[in-house]
Amino acid sequence: xSQTILDLTGLKCPLPALKTRKALKSVxxxxxxxxxxxxxxxxxxxxxxxxxxxxxxxxxxxxxxxxVFLIEKARLDTxxxxx
Numbered sequence: 471x472s473q474t475i476l477d478l479t480g481l482k483c484p485l486p487a488l489k490t491r492k493a494l495k496s497v498x499x500x501x502x503x504x505x506x507x508x509x510x511x512x513x514x515x516x517x518x519x520x521x522x523x524x525x526x527x528x529x530x531x532x533x534x535x536x537x538v539f540l541i542e543k544a545r546l547d548t549x550x551x552x553x
């Protein structure tokens with residue numbers, strides 16, 4: 471498992487969510503993408519994005535200066551409904 475840091479500090483909506491979506495395409499299943507944001511709307515936008523992608527997200531830090539998300543890319547070995 472590896473971890474990649476994506477620094478999106480200073481960017482405003484919708485850029486944090488769009489750049490997170492793009493970065494997730496290069497993350498391998500089981501790896502973690504750590505996203506640093508300053509836009510308060512990212513606490514809504516990024517979890518909504520992750521619900522769409524099926525990955526896992528948690529907020530590991532949230533204060534007046536920044537918000538840090540830990541996003542774990544979904545593993546491909548999870549059996550689907552037709553398996």
